[in-house]
Amino acid sequence: MRVLVTTLSIILAIVGLALSILPFGLIALIPIIAAFIFGLLALKLNHKEGKKTGFIKVIFAIIIFSLGFAIYNALKPNEIIADEETIEQQKIDDEETLEELEDLDIED
Amino acid sequence: MNRILFTFVLLISFSLTSQNNTIAAGEKLTFTASYNMSGLMTDLAQVTMETKEVKTSKATLLRLRCKAQTYSKWDNFFKIYDIYESYVSPKNLTPYLHKREINEGGYYKKMQYNFDKSSNKVKSVKTKRAKNGTFWNENKNLTIGSKTNDIVTTIYYIRNLDIHKAAIGSTDTFTILFDNEETQMKLTLLGKETITTKIGKKECYKLSVSLNKDVLSGENNNLLWLTADANKIPVYAKFKVPVGNGELKIQSATGLKH
Numbered sequence: 412m413r414v415l416v417t418t419l420s421i422i423l424a425i426v427g428l429a430l431s432i433l434p435f436g437l438i439a440l441i442p443i444i445a446a447f448i449f450g451l452l453a454l455k456l457n458h459k460e461g462k463k464t465g466f467i468k469v470i471f472a473i474i475i476f477s478l479g480f481a482i483y484n485a486l487k488p489n490e491i492i493a494d495e496e497t498i499e500q501q502k503i504d505d506e507e508t509l510e511e512l513e514d515l516d517i518e519d
Numbered sequence: 520m521n522r523i524l525f526t527f528v529l530l531i532s533f534s535l536t537s538q539n540n541t542i543a544a545g546e547k548l549t550f551t552a553s554y555n556m557s558g559l560m561t562d563l564a565q566v567t568m569e570t571k572e573v574k575t576s577k578a579t580l581l582r583l584r585c586k587a588q589t590y591s592k593w594d595n596f597f598k599i600y601d602i603y604e605s606y607v608s609p610k611n612l613t614p615y616l617h618k619r620e621i622n623e624g625g626y627y628k629k630m631q632y633n634f635d636k637s638s639n640k641v642k643s644v645k646t647k648r649a650k651n652g653t654f655w656n657e658n659k660n661l662t663i664g665s666k667t668n669d670i671v672t673t674i675y676y677i678r679n680l681d682i683h684k685a686a687i688g689s690t691d692t693f694t695i696l697f698d699n700e701e702t703q704m705k706l707t708l709l710g711k712e713t714i715t716t717k718i719g720k721k722e723c724y725k726l727s728v729s730l731n732k733d734v735l736s737g738e739n740n741n742l743l744w745l746t747a748d749a750n751k752i753p754v755y756a757k758f759k760v761p762v763g764n765g766e767l768k769i770q771s772a773t774g775l776k777h
């Protein structure tokens with residue numbers, strides 16, 4: 412039971428860490444919270460059976476780091492990067508369109 | 520008699536206005552597009568709708584440009600840069616030229632329609648990029664219905680409707696030329712609703728949008744809120760596609776006519 416709970420906790424913590432790095436917003440909180448609950452359970456079972464808790468502490472460290480990263484990413488304002496190449500291409504396209512419009516039969 | 524009168528009012532109320540009284544050059548609407556991921560809305564892209572006056576030697580036109588661009592945090596995973604634009608008459612929004620350029624995660628496609636509204640003909644050019652990086656064109660001459668427009672013009676046309684005259688539950692159908700095919704879009708007025716947006720608390724017309732294609736799912740799953748004022752700005756939209764659902768929320772609105 413102790414091994415199963417600890418394994419689930421580490422798997423969920425890693426999934427949470429991966430999702431917190433990726434731009435999926437607050438979805439990362441789902442595995443992070445689940446990892447935290449299993450982590451607490453694992454800690455309790457380790458204490459009960461008199462086992463060392465060093466590995467559980469590492470899991471909690473991953474959870475705290477993931478949580479911080481997920482919150483930082485969620486609070487970071489959305490940005491649009493307009494690269495020079497795209498802007499220049501847009502200018503060229505607009506000029507081409509203007510030439511195409513000149514060729515059209517338009518009633519004013 | 521009542522039925523005839525009702526049908527008459529319905530047709531009058533939702534018919535396209537011939538004059539453009541809503542859209543002016545210099546208008547800019549900015550939206551955030553979000554997608555539902557495991558029950559949580561995640562901001563994906565910025566969508567802008569801009570109008571600009573364009574002068575040729577023969578005429579003055581209105582450029583209607585809709586642009587969708589992923590936020591920078593997504594660019595390394597799946598970059599989207601789509602531009603949909605139409606060059607229309609500023610008086611009655613008759614389209615002359617429509618361009619649609621999509622860049623989505625390496626996929627590229629460009630569609631161009633040259634409208635000849637007097638003969639209901641469209642010269643279509645489709646450009647795609649092959650796997651080896653070369654571009655190829657497909658030219659077609661299409662015959663369309665007299666009321667068929669491109670997607671961008673239709674969106675702006677909807678804003679120009681006399682919705683205040685329409686009865687709740689009334690519907691209208693628009694024909695859109697999309698991917699060289701005429702597609703029917705049905706719009707139903709569901710009622711009025713006051714919603715809170717980034718540009719303030721707005722009384723809105725709540726409209727249901729449905730297509731005869733599988734792009735949008737369900738009857739009342741795709742909703743659009745237009746402000747119940749002279750500008751009829753789209754402030755909020757909810758949509759359901761076969762792979763999930765999302766929403767479009769207004770962030771700012773500048774250069775409005777009214």
